[in-house]
Amino acid sequence: MPNYLEYQKSIAAEFKAYEKRVRNLIDAAHWGEEGRYKEIILMNYLKRVLPKNLSVGTGFVRNGDKITSQIDIVIYDNSFPVLFSEGDFVITTTENVIGIVEVKSFIKPNELCRIIEKSNLNGSIIVGNSDKYIFNGIFSYNSGNRHDKYVENLRNYDFSLLLHKRHFNQITPPALSYCVNHIALGDQYFLKLWETGQSPSTIEPPYYSIYDLQGGLAFSYFLSNLQDLVIRKARGYSIQKSTNEIESFYYPLPNGKESQLIERILFN
DSSP states (O other): OOOHHHHHHHHHHHHHHHHHHHHTTSOGGGGGGOHHHHHHHHHHHHHHHSOTTEEEEEEEEEETTEEOOOEEEEEEETTSOOSEEETTEEEEEGGGEEEEEEEEEEEOGGGHHHHHHHHHHHHHHHHTTSOOOOEEEEEEEEEOSOHHHHHHHHHTSOOGGGGOOSSTTOSSOGGGGTSOOEEEETTTEEEEEESSOSOTTSOOOOEEEEEEOTTTHHHHHHHHHHHHHHHHHHTTSOSOOOOHHHHHHHOOOTTOGGGGEEEEEEOO
């Protein structure tokens, strides 16, 4: 019988091994310059696991007269034409963008909200006035050991702009379709945005849940959520669940990640 839990743990070990391998070959004075290599590690992993109709690059997304800042990783449907492509560098339009990821070597607690703001702005340009939904992620190879410092900064941040609705009868504010929805803070802490809560019968205010996923599972749960989104998009965002085998492979914790929940940060 396959051991999906150990397989998912090995993903973090793979990322960490690459990180250490590079650090062993460069001087400590240059460690701050290894960010581009870390983007390449994640990019190459995504190229291996995502369907062949999706490409992974770095670059810009244009929406009319607006253009994003440079995005570390752009995941896009290659069955649509792009404006420009050279190697992994791409300039594309919003039609084919599936997701974006900001990659960091380390995120300090007082930096997290600023990075979220940047990614939210890029997401807002990509989605514009459409009802498009994208994966908007932040992937940090390392983080501080105390999650409470990150939580404190998130609780003090004003998320109210993300709660504006175009029409009074809208259930989900439009900004929640493009704002940061998945964060890996090192290989231990994973944050996920719940737009209307988790209960199908009760609408709750949106919030980030933060999970303590020891054993390196923050990386794998981040990546599994991205792959899960690709499956849901291919099905037209149907409520149909994936097979038990796929669910067990992507999310192998015996009692589910909710058993590892440590905080919820409400948007207000």
